[in-house]
Amino acid sequence: MEYPFDAVVVGAGGAGLWAALELAREGVNTAVLTKLYPTRSHTGTAQGGVCAALGNLEEDHWEWHMFDTVKGGDYLTDQDAAEVLAREAIETVIELEHMGLPFNRTAEGKIDQRRFGGHTRNYGEAAVRRSCFAADRTGHMILQTLYQQCIKHGVKFFDEFQVVDLLFEGDPAKGGRAAGVVAHRLADGQLHTFRAKAVLIATGGFGRMFRITSNAHSLTGDGVALVYRHGLPIEDMEFFQFHPTGIVGIGILLSEAARGEGGTLLNDLGERFMERYAPKLMELAPRDMVSRAMYQEIRAGRGIGGKDYVYLDVRHLGRKVIEEKIPDITEFARLYQGVEPLKEPVPVQPTAHYAMGGIPTTVWAEVTRDEKNTVVPGLFAAGECACVSVHGANRLGTNSLVDLLVFGRRSGRQMARYCGQVDRPRPIADATEPIRAQLEAIRDRAASGDRADSVAAIRHDLQDVMMDNVGVYRDAGLLSVALTKVRELKQRHGRVSIADCSHVFNTELLEANELGYLLDLAEITVVGALARQESRGAHSREDFPERDDKKWLKHTLAYRGKDGPTLKYKPVSITRFEPKPRTY
């Protein structure tokens, strides 16, 4: 089946939904494709809030937010983008309130705000109340609110349509333009072509390459890998954030909001060890620093009972704060760890959480294809899958939501303008054939019976090697081993066998395909990490412990080559803040 549209949005999280809303308001004929239902998207799991310098409780300015974002990103953040982020955060949050988002309120009835890691007043003086929140389900409310507005504006959704290929008119690496997508309908296994002038990739992250992660099972980097496979570069993949407070062993997130409300981190001796690492901000230092501090404590034998975790303690906050401001995470601790946070400290360890890297874009969410930021006409990306780059080497808490709101909105507006300027691409003959052949090859191996090459077995081995070798701390030895293993796994994936022959809701087939995406992205991550011989933000090389601005103040661009990724580099935008040492 072929559908002609003007715009296609791939992914229905916060970025995709806001883009769709803008397109609908402009009257652009738009389809939103999601492999889930929109309300199942991972934006919904974001907890703590969305930062905007509203100044509802104390003085605040967008310039301070911009500075914190740049410093938090260890100066790899593009400052032109960080300025857009911090300025427009304010109007997007106000617009969300107008759309009906149920923010918590101050005594005066304004949007309530709380402290969050790395967000400070007056360029680093002390923590500031900047995070606007709806209890600890801010992401849930953002997702619901945007979906509600899309319904109100008649947006057309194709639920459980998984995009498996991108279509171009000409070679996108050499000036070709976007022409649509191919999607696999889960309900019957049929492939559908969506022809469009403008395509937005808003497929989110890919934390499922790690064993311990806060990410949903569905976060497999589909859009990022598809862009890469079409010869376009992927940026800064070596920067992957490990959030300090995951539930031990499984990685479910306990929001930074717990620390924003006053929760503390304790080692086996009962010490608030963060005072040794970030005396000013303590537990509200940026995530990369807190995760490293936890590892240092654990290595020094001060993990709880000598084990690989520390305690998050919220007992002193009292029942009222815990139940009103962080109710969900309190329930997570009870259900998934069997711990009562009102009465005992909660064991936590770092969990793979967020990709700073992704598809390179301009500040208008246009995908770029080289070191000079040449735009690929008609192709857009926004949200976690994109790299504008507003997060640089390490994202600050809540800035993921700010990113997907600000740049989701911008992408929709820019797509609407673009759609008004160009004709619809010509139909592409046999558009579905390349991906059909790939999927059929996997299906033909169904019931071949060799479980060693099952999806689950290969995925398990990938997650182990990425967690153990490409985690919070890295070095050349660990990374070289990881590269060899990931390449072996890619070989095994070439003969992956599945047991499911059905065409109806064949999730095993799709998981096999998704695993291919994860493997591509893992390889780029490792190659980028091996090449970058410095420590910056979330990329911490024990063999190169210092930041090296002379050699490495630049973005990595990874292109698909015959023997794996090849790397190029592009400069960082520096407008207001010269790089300085990063202390908190």
Add this chain to the structure above:
Amino acid sequence: MNVDLRILRFDPEKDTEPHWQTYQIEVRPMDKVLDLLIRVKGEQDGSLSFRRSCGHGICGSDAMLINNRNRLACKTRVDQIGKKISVAPLPGLPVVRDLVVDMSGFFTKYRSVKPYLINDEPEPERERLQTQKDRARFDDTTKCILCAACTTACPSFWARPEYVGPAAIVQAHRFIFDSRDEGANERLEILSDENGVWRCRTIFNCVDACPRGINITGAILDVSKAIVARRG
């Protein structure tokens, strides 16, 4: 510990009727039913089909009938439900395959109650103000994740599939009692028809099923009272 995990299977490409299949599986401490399903799929039978995403009770993908009660598989700890576990698709909706049901009717009902803020007044430059008390009035119903556990647990819905169902009423409640919203009359009109709130027989199955702990029957009563009050 080993458990017997019975799963109701159905593949429309080869089955005419659903059938039970039993898997023996070792359970680790703190395992959830979703962990077992994932392990069965990964280690024993790749053809098992079910929905899942976030894995911790927020996305609402994995609502199913577990030991005869609607729950989220990712929020159901095995140690709390015993050594024999049976898993079947949500009741009352067409089965697509195995544990996957057709959700389209459920979402059509959701859409029918106008689940979005209605307020045509010009927007202020800053946020609209709302007191903490007004905000608290509808807090409970903002928690809904549209998993369908409540609606498909409701005997009134089983008896009359046209009934709009508890989830849609919860979504309507979230707006009707929001001080910023002006669409209460339209929604109350919709919910007062023959497939609206009067179908509720206060059986409380919905409250029992809700993985978010929402007082659903209370919300339905709130809406019913508002309809009566409107009629004067």
